Amino acid sequence: MERHLILAFESSCDETSVAVIENGEKILSNIVATQIKSHQRFGGVVPEVASRHHIEQITDCIDLAMSEASVTYDDLSAVAVTYGPGLVGALLIGVTAAKTVAYAHDLPLIPVNHMAGHIYAARYVKPIEFPALALLVSGGHTELVYLAGPGQFEIIGETRDDAAGEAYDKIGRVLGINYPAGKEVDRLAHLGKDAFNFPRAMDDSDSFDFSFSGLKSAFINTVHHADQIGETLNREDLAASFQQAVVDVLADKTVRALDAYPVKQLILAGGVAANQGLRDRLDSELKAFENVDFIKAPLKLCGDNAAMIGAAGYVGYQLKQFGDMSLNADPSLEFDWIAS
Amino acid sequence: MKILALDTSNQTLSVAVMLDDQVLATTTVTTTKKHATQLLPIIQSAMSAAKLKPADLDRVIVADGPGSYTGLRIGVTTAKTLADTLAIELVGVSSLATIAANIINEPQLVAVLFDGRNDNVFAGVYRIENGVPVSVIKDQHIAFEKLLPQLKALSEPIVVLGDLDSFTERLKTALEANFIEYPIELSLPSAVQLGRLGQRETPVSDVNSFVPRYLRLTKAEADWQKQHPEEDSSDYVEKV
Numbered sequence: 001m002e003r004h005l006i007l008a009f010e011s012s013c014d015e016t017s018v019a020v021i022e023n024g025e026k027i028l029s030n031i032v033a034t035q036i037k038s039h040q041r042f043g044g045v046v047p048e049v050a051s052r053h054h055i056e057q058i059t060d061c062i063d064l065a066m067s068e069a070s071v072t073y074d075d076l077s078a079v080a081v082t083y084g085p086g087l088v089g090a091l092l093i094g095v096t097a098a099k100t101v102a103y104a105h106d107l108p109l110i111p112v113n114h115m116a117g118h119i120y121a122a123r124y125v126k127p128i129e130f131p132a133l134a135l136l137v138s139g140g141h142t143e144l145v146y147l148a149g150p151g152q153f154e155i156i157g158e159t160r161d162d163a164a165g166e167a168y169d170k171i172g173r174v175l176g177i178n179y180p181a182g183k184e185v186d187r188l189a190h191l192g193k194d195a196f197n198f199p200r201a202m203d204d205s206d207s208f209d210f211s212f213s214g215l216k217s218a219f220i221n222t223v224h225h226a227d228q229i230g231e232t233l234n235r236e237d238l239a240a241s242f243q244q245a246v247v248d249v250l251a252d253k254t255v256r257a258l259d260a261y262p263v264k265q266l267i268l269a270g271g272v273a274a275n276q277g278l279r280d281r282l283d284s285e286l287k288a289f290e291n292v293d294f295i296k297a298p299l300k301l302c303g304d305n306a307a308m309i310g311a312a313g314y315v316g317y318q319l320k321q322f323g324d325m326s327l328n329a330d331p332s333l334e335f336d337w338i339a340s
Numbered sequence: 341m342k343i344l345a346l347d348t349s350n351q352t353l354s355v356a357v358m359l360d361d362q363v364l365a366t367t368t369v370t371t372t373k374k375h376a377t378q379l380l381p382i383i384q385s386a387m388s389a390a391k392l393k394p395a396d397l398d399r400v401i402v403a404d405g406p407g408s409y410t411g412l413r414i415g416v417t418t419a420k421t422l423a424d425t426l427a428i429e430l431v432g433v434s435s436l437a438t439i440a441a442n443i444i445n446e447p448q449l450v451a452v453l454f455d456g457r458n459d460n461v462f463a464g465v466y467r468i469e470n471g472v473p474v475s476v477i478k479d480q481h482i483a484f485e486k487l488l489p490q491l492k493a494l495s496e497p498i499v500v501l502g503d504l505d506s507f508t509e510r511l512k513t514a515l516e517a518n519f520i521e522y523p524i525e526l527s528l529p530s531a532v533q534l535g536r537l538g539q540r541e542t543p544v545s546d547v548n549s550f551v552p553r554y555l556r557l558t559k560a561e562a563d564w565q566k567q568h569p570e571e572d573s574s575d576y577v578e579k580v
Contacts, residue, residue: 016577031579038576046560048409052551053577055413059424060548064579073425089410092376093417099380100421104394325380 004077006317007065007101008310011094012086012114013140014038014045016057019306020069020076024314025123028069030307033057036180044169044179051089058097065306073105080110080313082117083323084333085140091329099325110316111323112309113333115141116153118269120312121297121305129264129293135254137278138270139165139180142210142250144257146338151319154338156261157208157253164246165272167212171219171242175235186275189243192236196222198245202252208260210253215245247281255285258292265293274302341398344383344422345535348375348415349407349435350454350503355382356531357390360539363532364390370528375414383418397428401538403529404432405553406454406462406479412552420550429543430550433534436464439501440473441533442526449476451491452527453502459484461507462555465491465498472537481556488514501527 003022010017019030035053039045066072081098084091102109119134132147133156142165143158162170165182172181175188198218201211219242226233258266266289268282279296286294301308316322343358353375356366365386372378387394402419405412416432423430436452443450446468454462461484466473477490484507491498492514499520500511504527511519544550557565565571 033577033579035577037578041564041576042560046558048558049560051409051413052554052558055417055420055551056549057577058417059420062421062424063548089413092410092414096376096379096414096417097421100418101425103380103384104422104425325384326377328374328377 004314004317005071005075006110006310006313007076007079008306008313009079009081009094009098010114010117010304010306010309011054011058011090012082012084013090013304014050015304016054016061016093017304017306018061018065019310020065020071021307021310021314024311027124027307028071029065030305031061031064031068032305033061040178043173045087047087047089050087051093054090054093058093062097062101076105076107078108078110078313078317080112080309080316082114082309083111083327084330085114086331088329088331091331095327095329099327103325108317109323109327110313110321111327112312112316113153113335115143115145115335116312117308118297119145119147119153119267120315121269121301121308122267122295123311124298124301124307125295128267131261131263132265132267133257133261133263134267134269135250136270137164137250137272139163139169141270142212144208144253145335146261150315151321153335155335156257156338157210159210159212161211161213162216164210164212164250167216167246168272170216174220174223175238180271182272182275185239185243186277188236188239189277192234192238192240194241194244195234195237196241198241200245200248200252202249208253208257210249212246212249215242243277247277250278251281251285254282258289263292265295267295267297269297269302271303273297274299341539342392342396343399343401343535343539344387344397345401345531345538346379346383346415346419347403347435347438347529347531347534348379348411349403349405349529350411352529353378353382354529354531354534355379355386356535357386357392358532358535361536364392366532368528368530375411379414379418394422394426397422397426399429399431399538399543401431401433401535403435403438403534405435406481406555407435409552409554412554416550416552420547423547430547431538431541431543432550432553433538433541434464434479434553435529436462436479437466437473437475437537438529438534439527440464440466440468441537442501442530443468443499444471449494449496449498451498451500453500453504453507455503455506456481459506461487463487465494472540479553479555484510491515
């Protein structure tokens with residue numbers, strides 16, 4: 001089989017990443033420079049600080065990706081890059097660097113939607129079979145996406161307010177856990193029990209939309225009320241109760257979506273896809289769907305990385321969805337809604 | 341030496357392709373702020389007008405600040421990526437010196453100001469010597485009212501270029517006859533002047549660590565450093 005190598009870039013938030021991917025399925029290198037320690041000083045990502053770190057890192061990441069993959073620019077077939085959604089100043093570093101490499105070596109440029117990238121992290125587990133459904137859960141997004149075929153992504157439901165990961169960070173702050181709080185809340189949750197029974201936004205409508213702000217407010221009010229009367233609540237139980245509510249909502253809508261859209265695969269992806277409570281719950285829910293193959297994005301590819309962009313970019317490469325030198329960052333890029 | 345010079349530090353976008361001091365192609369656009377969409381297409385057409393391929397280049401020269409943070413990053417990312425991926429030389433030149441280089445009479449003093457909002461400026465003062473601007477007051481972010489007495493203390497005629505809208509009246513009052521105003525086109529950055537200056541400089545030794553000269557910390561970083569004067573803030577990004 002002919003070898004097609006893609007040099008992929010990702011810089012949409014607080015990770016600068018460059019990868020070399022073979023035929024959209026094999027990671028030859030995947031360099032990730034994370035700024036988490038820097039933004040932890042501020043309790044969250046500061047956009048201008050993020051942009052400044054990206055430009056410090058970008059060519060070093062390119063050099064490392066190329067050398068670790070043991071390839072030269074002559075070996076490459078294309079350059080792929082996240083052009084949205086994300087922080088505009090951060091996106092611009094990856095977009096500008098990718099365009100420059102494409103121009104310098106006369107390579108085709110493939111613009112990639114960051115969310116398509118997250119879904120294609122699952123490609124490193126096995127080939128995606130269509131139609132498929134993806135549950136995408138991250139700090140910025142919570143959505144159910146229907147994939148009719150390669151390169152086709154349609155939203156069937158999304159959060160109406162906070163993203164799930166955002167809710168984790170906000171309640172994490174109340175528990176004194178630094179951003180990103182997901183991992184620690186997940187750990188605590190496994191030590192506690194659902195004692196608080198927070199509200200779940202699960203109406204019986206046909207909508208597959210999510211909502212987490214009511215849950216977040218209930219959590220914060222519960223903790224503040226206890227503070228006021230001098231009562232200390234069990235942190236493990238608080239975490240467990242919050243996580244149980246989040247997982248219930250995500251699982252409920254996903255199961256309903258699977259009922260409404262018969263698919264061959266369910267893909268779980270995005271930063272919050274690393275959450276063990278969510279992975280376990282969907283594992284057990286999926287037993288009721290014998291014909292649906294459940295693919296979880298590999299743990300180390302749940303966060304932002306360029307390997308996933310290379311996998312999604314390979315689909316764009318095959319479909320010849322090329323961009324030109326005027327490609328711009330699109331911070332609010334999103335998939336279309338499915339036609340109803 | 342075949343050179344690509346580019347300046348996207350402010351509203352003006354300027355690109356030049358040069359063979360030593362000879363200009364092969366140049367484009368300057370003042371009507372766009374979408375440098376991200378414009379820069380590479382303009383580089384592409386200037387290079388093809390000059391009949392050069394990227395691999396023909398020996399050196400890339402970029403105006404590396406001060407200026408608009410996003411604008412600087414578009415120019416510097418393009419320049420450092422080009423230098424890195426083609427293994428060619430990289431030179432950064434002050435965006436203020438680039439404009440000062442529009443003046444050729446010697447030994448003229450030239451001050452260049454960019455509006456830094458809230459009555460602050462990014463400014464530098466140069467003396468034209470042997471055809472190039474030599475720094476007299478270093479590039480800095482400073483309250484205009486603090487800069488003004490420094491300009492006055494130089495006690496000689498001074499050409500003031502840059503974004504002067506908010507400052508002309510006060511410059512006239514303070515400097516009186518020493519304030520020299522030139523036609524507005526001399527305040528436009530030219531990648532040709534940038535290329536001329538950058539050819540004379542030693543290339544950077546480490547392309548990877550090359551970043552814009554913002555001349556100003558982010559507010560978050562400044563506040564944090566104030567609260568944590570002991571901590572070394574250099575090592576916050578890690579490869580995982």
